[in-house]
Amino acid sequence: MRPVTFFRAGSIDEAVAAVSGHPDSAFLAGGTTEIDLLRLNVVQPTLLVDVNDLPLTYLEDIDDGGVRIGAMARMSDVARAQRIVERYPGMSQALLLGASEQLRNMASMGGNMCQRTRCAYFRDGQSPCNKREPGSGCAALTGVNRGHAVLGTSDHCIASHPSDVAVALVALDAVIRTIGPDGTRTIPIESFFLPPDDTPSVEHPLAHGELIVAIDVPAVPVARTSRYVKHRDRVSYEFALVSVFSAMRVDDAGNVAELRLALGGVGTVPWRAHRAEEALIGRPATPENFAAAADAEFADARTTPMNAFKVTFAKRAIVRELSEVTS
Template identity: 65%
Template sequence: MRTITYLRATDTAGAVEAVSSDPTSDYLAGGTTEVDLLRQEVLNPRRLVDINDLPLNGIEGTPEGGLRIGALARMSDVAAHPVVRERFPVLAQALESGASPQLRNMASMGGNLLQRVRCSYFRDAESPCNKREPGTGCSALAGFSRGHAVLGTSEHCIATHPSDLAVALVALDAHVRTLGPRGERTYPADEFFLLPGDSPHREHPMEHGELITGIEVPATDPARRSLYLKVRDRASYEFALVSVAAALSVVDGSVADVRLALGGVATTPWRARRAEDFLVGAAADADAFGMAARVEMADARPTPMNAFKVELARRTIVRALRTLTGGREADPGTGSPT
């Protein structure tokens, strides 16, 4: 049996010092993913620094119409907050579709962004996996890959990023604030998640001991008209086969502004910038939506097992945008078309 020591942090600077000074230490917040990985011996820290007493759980709107969220705010509290539901419905819907109520009551916002992939080869602690043991190979390339990525892949990793929340934040141009040994930093959400390339074990630009302290979401014109549409094998708690975070502004029948991000299909929360560029100024109709979806998915690199995701992603993008333009109504609580 492995021995793990435990420290309960009482201030943010002390927590950062405790972890950054010891390469065998790690943070513990809600623990909804980390505890599982400890049990499976995928993660092997020698010390856990509990940060739940730190004052990082605030949720507040800004005078400019934006949003500030503490890293330790619970997913359920953020999803239920009136400012979130009014100004950023896509965020509330992503949170509510991302986990069971029990998990949402425990899981922290910062922890959700740092959750590890659900690839079975990463989690079985035995199969070759470049994320878990760099240089050992990627078992999914020739193995079972139905749920794996078709965008942003490399010859070293095709694992899909698991977070629904992150997809919504990328679409909303959010920023992630941190505190580390070198002081405070701010990362655009779209740059906070790294493509696997030849170093898939490195998923974020943070250094060891750097702690997420908060998330900032700016006010944007289309944010109030937004949704999160998630397609999965079952309607209950399940990871996405494809998901779309969409925000849209239409003026005189044309797309004035649009924000799109995809989940379930890429190695990171995937900002669909090609589709966005195509749509701005285009007619807000199904034909334009379909063409934008094809443009975005043109570089997809599927395996024989997950090739269906390419067409599914195209259809989901169109369905999300049609919903926002009144072509099809969606349940405001889940983002699922009715």
């Protein structure tokens, strides 16, 4: 880690001013990604602006039944907050299945939205990596890429997105609220996570100095029965091979009336399964239709010999999850 200067911001204005006024600076929240990557010399800001003191740890009701989550609320607190458990159990589960209790006590919700990939070629600080060093290439394309993405990839990057809770949030159509040097704005979550395309280094639309201050989760009645299931090699403390967030309502006729489906571990971004949703809504909730929907979602999957299993794995995981929710 290179020498850094440190500023502990006492207010949002101060924090935004400090970062936007310094070209080589970064916010420091829970630090669980930032400090790790600083030590690996993958990111190299020279000014760290500590935002842990900011009064952004709240959870409060919005609209009719939605929740606003302060950006500095810790994952462990959000996971166990009554209104999250009741209204979005799948989100609570996603939070609790992420990392470890120590990390969840540290990691903030805003920071989680900025979590970086675990791609070994990104993290090593040396290999060709378009995400770390634009234009240098992508060693993962032909490297060891078992954990890499099969959806949303490009010729320039196949790094998978590591977050669990972000999978829930894309399914819930959350909105990211920010304050930056140019004022406040709101960003729909699916516009927040940018697929790699030609610019893998640009992961979200935040301007320098723009701080996430809250995440709005709208009222989603169907999410009261939502679930998050995470499949991985070991039973705990591991990033997902494949994870599935689902919230589904089947009407009296046995047709899928509402469905929110999102996937982790398979996409370059937290993956909302729009195609599967479209394929199922209005159709009978049967295993055959679930399978067809899963096929549709992965129709454009791009795989390598090492991660091709994820397609089969994910399809089966989707079918199982929807079948269990139905039964």
